[in-house]
Amino acid sequence: MLGIAAFLGIAVAALGLAMAIFSQRLIDDILPKRNFEKLYLGIVLVFLLLLVKEGLSFLRQHFLIKQAKGFNLRIIDFFFGHLLRLPKPFFDMRKIGDLTARLNDTTRIQRVISQLAGNMMIDILAAMVSLVFVFTYSVPAGLICLLVMPLLFVLIYKNNTAIISKQKNVMVTYAGAEANYISTLQGIEAIKGNNNQHLFADANNVVYKKYQDAVYNLGGFQIRLSFMINVFGLIFLIGILAYCSNEVLNNKMKTGELIAILSMCGTMLPSVANLALIMIPVNEAKIAFDRMFEFTSNTSEDDNGVAGELNFEILSVRNLSFRFAGRRPLFHNISFNVKKGEVVALMGENGCGKSTIAQLLQKNYAFESGNIMVNQTLQLSQIKISEWRSIVKSVPQEIHIFNGTVLENIAFEDAVNDTNHVLQFLKEYGFAVYIDGLPQSFMTMVGEGGISLSGGQKQMIALARALYKKPQLLILDEATAAMDRDSEQFILKLLSKLKEQIGIVFITHRLHVLKSFCDRIYLLENGEITAFGNHAELAYAAIICIVNTGRIWN
Template sequence: MARGRSSLNSGGKQKEELPKAKITRQTLSNISRLLSYLRPYRWKFIFAMLFLFLSSLVGLAFPSFIGALIDAAQGKSTGKFLPGSIQGIGILALAVLFSQAFISFFRILWFVQVAERSLADIRRDTYFKLITLPMNFFSNRRVGELNSRISADLSQIQDTLTTTLAEIIRQLVLLVGGIAFLAIISIKLTLSLLAVLPVLVVIAVFFGRFIRKISREAQDKLAESNTIVEETLQGIANVKAFVNESFEATRYGKNIGDVASIAIKGAKYRGIFASFIVFGMFGAIVSVVAYGCLLVSHHELTVGELFKFALYAAFVGSAMGSFPEMYANVQRAVGASERVLEILAEQSEKISIIESNNDIKQLIEGDLSFNNVNFHYPSRPEIEVLKGVSFEAKAGQRVAIVGPSGSGKSTTAALILQFYHPQSGTIFFDGKPADEYSLTDIRNQVAIVPQDVLLFGGTIRENIAYGRLKATEEEILAAAKRANAHQFVTSFPEGYDTVVGERGVKLSGGQRQRIAIARALLKNPSILILDEATSSLDSESERLVQEALEELMKNRTSVIIAHRLSTIREADKIIVLEKGAVIESGNHEELLGNEKGLYRYLSQLQFEV
């Protein structure tokens, strides 16, 4: 229940709760590595920045136009830089407005183009890096966490590049330019405004943060209450069986009460904040405007200049108020970039992939041997999974590996596929150490049919063709027929174009197994690994899958991992593992002859069952 609540909370607040990073010289150095992705688009980025600067400058001209129009309407001078008539000012203002619209269009278009294309490059490289990282990397991380790197973290960087960066520059221009224009209009009014406005902005920012914190607390509590509802309804049979309706209702009621209390507390502070805004901010504006009116009455300002001053003051106040939030966005982007860079800095597997053209450079005939292999998972160095394991499988032989759960059977399969590498000892292919082959060559010539087959969410044709992407239609059909899959596939209305659903949920276990066997047949490996391939099937499905497996195992080295000993009686050799060590080896009859052997004991247990 705690896990469900945690996941729900994190999902609900994912975007808001991205951690912030302190902006230091080191973090700026790190983020500059990501900014290198802008290099191919640098000229468009430079021109977008130039147009942004020009657009912001042009925006500063409009309060002057409005003030000039008011003064012109009263027959007063509008200044030496503007026309003296209302018509002239209006035409000039429209011309400037048109030029700003033209500049703004290209500024927005180029910013988005640069940001989207550079982010697409980062996403592509991050995804490629992820799928080429060793298995140990994934064993220490959750899929949701890695997915958030490509989604939430890169979206935060994207928002910063497309919006926040441009907004910071624009607000800087408005702040500096606005203060400059304020000083030109009236230094007295400017000093009075700058004495009050920054203090009010700082108080408003801190107050706003405090209120947002209370809002997040309310969201957390509400998420907890939603989790209680979800868990209770999912497990309603258990609730009723244990007569815990009252307990669950009390638990939910307490949680909802906490939500209400926090919300009321937030409303109280929001009320104080609203009162502060009404009295403090608007009071300050009224005071400055009143002082301005006093200057107008003394003929130190015109009405147009006072109006112009009020507009520039709004520009300055808005810019000051926006900086804390923009700085927080930059901090989040820096934190997100550091997490993405952590992935990009990881050491990839040494694979050679060229546009999915997995040509084999070193052929493997099928000889496989383990020589005194010792292995522990890097994340659990204190647990020795394999201890001095040695065995040999000649090309074309069927070698079965049996033993209790946790004895190291599936680990052996992972080592054959080179998902991990032994800490000591050597794995040989055709008498050569595995290190002398590229990972691509080994994995192109080793196939696995697991107990729990994972199909991708596309069509049956696409899933079979995953074994060899360039396979022809005839080769796909031939593989399906040999795997006993063609008959059930053609019974579907859409045949090979049937969509299997996420993880293949629309197919039964036996159908998924036969699709996996067809995929392996299409790959035509030298070495085949069957990892409990029939253990979870009913009798009829097992018969069909077993026939397909017999076809798959013809003329190739097969390593069969099995709990059901009845499926391995015909194996050329059976390796018995216990606690990571080989304790017996031989064929079915030889091992049954060992009265004190583990294989005989397991066989007797299964026979009795």
């Protein structure tokens, strides 16, 4: 498509010279001889040529926008698809607005591709053909053009480094402004609750001002550069006009030839300036491409390993240690087992590492030392991520609800492709009673981030989402913390029925939830497991500890 567009661009440029040639013949030949037949034929011919030119321009634009659509779809599919396959720690340290801003920079790349494929070919042809015609009419005028035009390239090249720096600053500050918008709007409840609208409005003004300052600095620099180029072009055209006028007065050149040379130079100068300035958008596209590759050059999640059907029997965690980069160890020497048919609880205060253990079990993070064995024969690291995540499901503390219906949030594509099966699942597992309480039942639109749902309703949807995939290992991280008593009891009874078929890791800091539900409870304190047993054993140990030390745990 780009090739066709380039060819049509060349044809358009060639046809565009028809008016300059006709003007010369009109002034020097047709009008002085009062040749009405040639005049009318020439006007008709020029009209037809210009009409064809406009038709070709239309086709060229059609091919360019069609190519742009295909290119943008392919490049976003590549970059966004790669982005989704990056490890979770990559996203932990980056702002969403920065990533979306970089994805939006694909428009800059496409704009330059279209410019290179279309306008550059036209400008090259227009400059070459115009120069040839100027030489045809006047060799000295052609030599002046040939000697002066390279100076435009020198002028642009000298300012290239400064332009690149300012373009990069615009993109960086734009990404910062985008990230600030998203972060602020996501926290609107906290902002209003603390009556801090003015504080965040002022902070936004500071961030956005940096972006606008960068745009202003780049725009001002480009204006100054354009001014220098225009002054250069003006001096050049005045010089050509003075020389050619002198030739006409000395009867060495015809008036029509003067008009034609000026017309050709008027066509050639912008084309040469465009060719000289092409490095500005090329640099902009290169910067945008490099910024996108900053994250696509990161290694995707390693999905190598054992493939095939995996029947979960037991998960064994042995001497597990973990730390976030640049921080002290979060926990060390953590060991526990969970078998199919068991509910194992991890208890501990906030920040002790319970949720991080859940991330490790899902292969979202890599542990520092220790080992995780599956069925006592396979290391977790040996199992393909896609295979492992097909049998392991999780309900995290922070539940993400997508902007759609309740049914779509539970079953995704099956909400449309296999609706009856999803509804049968909801009825069989008992979720239908709770979902029917929503305004439009399972077709209720939940809004961005589930804004129309309570915390307990979000957790109910997340549990249904996890159980719909029939997991063999279920990881629940404070999965009932926001529910009312009735909803929580329903979930605990449901899990008690299902636990014969699956293994469950239940993370909580609320001991009463586990009283008649868990087979074993592990207490995580100060980075290690300090005690484990069932509810009765731990309650007895706590009483003995209070009697002996005055504290619950040493």
